[in-house]
Amino acid sequence: MLDIKLIRENPDFVRQRLASRGAGDEKFIEEVLQLDEQRRKTLAEVEQLKAQRNKVSKEIGALMGQKKIAEAEAKKIETRDIGDRITALDKQVAEIEPKRDAILISLPNLPHESVPMGKTAEDNPLIRMHGAKPDFSFKPKTHIELCESLKLVDFARATKLSGSGFVLYTNWGAKLERALIQFLLELHSNEHGYTEVNPPFVVGPHCLEGVGQFPKFKDQYYGVVEGDKQEEMGKLYLIPTAETPVANIHREEILPEKSLPIKYCAYTPCFRGEAGAAGVGTRGMIRVHQFDKVELIKIVKPEHGYDELEKMVTNAEKVLQLLGLHYRIVLLCTGDMGFASAKTYDIEVWAPGQGGYLEVSSCSNCEDFQSRRMNMRFKVDGGENKFPHILNGSGTALARLFVALLETYQQADGSVIIPPALQPYLKTDRIHA
RNA sequence: GGAGAGGUGGCUGAGUGGCCUAAAGCGCAGGUUUGCUAAACCUGUGAUGGAGUAAUCCAUCCGAGGGUUCGAAUCCCUCCCUCUCCGCCA
Numbered sequence: 207m208l209d210i211k212l213i214r215e216n217p218d219f220v221r222q223r224l225a226s227r228g229a230g231d232e233k234f235i236e237e238v239l240q241l242d243e244q245r246r247k248t249l250a251e252v253e254q255l256k257a258q259r260n261k262v263s264k265e266i267g268a269l270m271g272q273k274k275i276a277e278a279e280a281k282k283i284e285t286r287d288i289g290d291r292i293t294a295l296d297k298q299v300a301e302i303e304p305k306r307d308a309i310l311i312s313l314p315n316l317p318h319e320s321v322p323m324g325k326t327a328e329d330n331p332l333i334r335m336h337g338a339k340p341d342f343s344f345k346p347k348t349h350i351e352l353c354e355s356l357k358l359v360d361f362a363r364a365t366k367l368s369g370s371g372f373v374l375y376t377n378w379g380a381k382l383e384r385a386l387i388q389f390l391l392e393l394h395s396n397e398h399g400y401t402e403v404n405p406p407f408v409v410g411p412h413c414l415e416g417v418g419q420f421p422k423f424k425d426q427y428y429g430v431v432e433g434d435k436q437e438e439m440g441k442l443y444l445i446p447t448a449e450t451p452v453a454n455i456h457r458e459e460i461l462p463e464k465s466l467p468i469k470y471c472a473y474t475p476c477f478r479g480e481a482g483a484a485g486v487g488t489r490g491m492i493r494v495h496q497f498d499k500v501e502l503i504k505i506v507k508p509e510h511g512y513d514e515l516e517k518m519v520t521n522a523e524k525v526l527q528l529l530g531l532h533y534r535i536v537l538l539c540t541g542d543m544g545f546a547s548a549k550t551y552d553i554e555v556w557a558p559g560q561g562g563y564l565e566v567s568s569c570s571n572c573e574d575f576q577s578r579r580m581n582m583r584f585k586v587d588g589g590e591n592k593f594p595h596i597l598n599g600s601g602t603a604l605a606r607l608f609v610a611l612l613e614t615y616q617q618a619d620g621s622v623i624i625p626p627a628l629q630p631y632l633k634t635d636r637i638h639a
Numbered sequence: 640g641g642a643g644a645g646g647u648g649g650c651u652g653a654g655u656g657g658c659c660u661a662a663a664g665c666g667c668a669g670g671u672u673u674g675c676u677a678a679a680c681c682u683g684u685g686a687u688g689g690a691g692u693a694a695u696c697c698a699u700c701c702g703a704g705g706g707u708u709c710g711a712a713u714c715c716c717u718c719c720c721u722c723u724c725c726g727c728c729a
Contacts, residue, residue, distance in 0.1 A: 246688090246689065246690095249688075249689060249698085250689060250690070250697095250698095252698085253688090253689065253690090253697060253698040253699085254697080254698090256697085256698060256699085257697055257698070259709075259710080260698090260710085262709065262710090263657075263709055263710040264657075264710085265709095266657080266709055266710070267657035267658090267709090267710070268657085270657075271657080271658090278709085279709095281709070282708095282709045282710095283709085284709085285709040285710085286708095286709065288709085289708090289709070289710095459649095460649075460685095460686085462649090462667090585649090591686080
């Protein structure tokens with residue numbers, strides 16, 4: 207959520223930054239300002255009346271104490287009228303405020319000044335590359351062919367269970383998925399200093415609103431109910447990412463300054479309706495309704511937000527370095543960024559069978575956009591409460607990492623070599639038919 | 640699912656219509672004392688919104704929302720949540 211004071215004091219700056227996203231949100235600023243102005247005016251009036259009422263009520267109390275009943279009764283009549291006016295004005299404020307807040311909660315974050323202007327992914331500048339595309343003496347297969355020949359994934363039977371967009375890992379495929387989860391968690395918790403947590407996979411709507419997935423993108427997530435109790439719809443949702451529960455862990459808390467930075471890593475499955483995406487990459491496991499991911503979350507002081515973002519990208523790309531995969535890092539332009547983010551780096555891994563790069567990680571600094579929505583603050587030593595920056599990054603998404611590994615390490619005989627970093631977890635150096 | 644208890648500041652916890660400007664304790668910060676550490680003592684210590692250049696002032700907040708009243712933490716109604724025991728269950 208944007209700071210209403212910032213909008214009030216710097217409306218043109220806010221409009222210009224919103225406009226850079228290209229979604230037309232800047233047109234709502236005028237209405238927010240009007241509602242804000244109206245609210246403050248009404249509030250000033252009603253508060254003055256309340257002060258008056260409090261004063262008279264006190265006097266009545268004193269008179270009653272002295273048994274001056276007649277005088278007290280006279281004052282009661284005088285005050286009754288004030289009460290009616292207060293009720294009316296309170297009602298006005300109660301109507302204005304939700305209107306203002308409904309707009310505020312639907313406005314996306316402002317892109318940071320270091321984010322390049324642009325409209326689509328085409329405009330995202332390349333930040334750096336690592337390694338090189340592997341050479342093959344044969345035509346590399348796709349992960350779908352490899353999964354079928356090595357019996358790592360049973361696509362047909364997964365469809366039988368849950369419809370399209372779901373994956374049934376089998377035998378070495380299941381083991382590889384589990385080995386990757388273990389490898390990622392141990393890397394981030396043991397080497398990178400993140401505290402491992404294991405959150406609920408089902409959360410209430412306030413958590414989705416806290417990180418910015420609600421109310422604007424409500425149709426993209428799975429709601430769950432107990433049995434067929436339709437009246438419970440809207441109370442619980444399957445998490446679309448571990449960010450949803452983990453970033454909300456300290457919601458509505460005032461953290462001591464010395465507890466920052468807080469760093470969490472978590473493995474969870476992620477559930478996404480991917481509404482409107484049917485037909486896009488539905489074959490295979492590039493885009494599915496359920497996938498595994500290890501997520502990184504940081505809660506830091508605002509002055510450290512951008513240093514910590516750079517470090518988080520380093521932590522995520524370490525995964526690809528250890529696995530010996532070729533990747534590139536791009537900086538998302540203003541038009542391509544997510545709703546809550548102020549600055550985002552994407553890490554894309556090379557998948558030879560696809561002949562393209564796959565996004566396996568997205569690292570964002572959301573600044574105080576989410577902490578405002580959650581009302582999460584920290585107390586500085588002077589006593590002032592501030593909103594921390596909240597960062598999230600994939601470290602990394604599993605399904606696409608799985609794809610890149612198979613396609614990169616496939617051999618002419620159809621087997622797949624396991625890179626040394628992963629061997630202790632999978633307990634083999636090669637998967638073959 | 641059944642029965643019961645309860646939700647008050649960072650925490651524990653008192654408060655049953657006006658002296659609540661929410662007691663007390665713990666914690667925290669500063670100070671005094673002090674070979675060091677510790678202790679003791681003193682002082683201070685909630686949040687949000689609004690007005691003001693500022694010092695400061697005002698309003699609201701005792702789970703949430705309504706109601707009664709000149710006045711509500713306190714009385715009434717609705718809802719939410721937590722805990723304990725029982726039942727079922729991995």
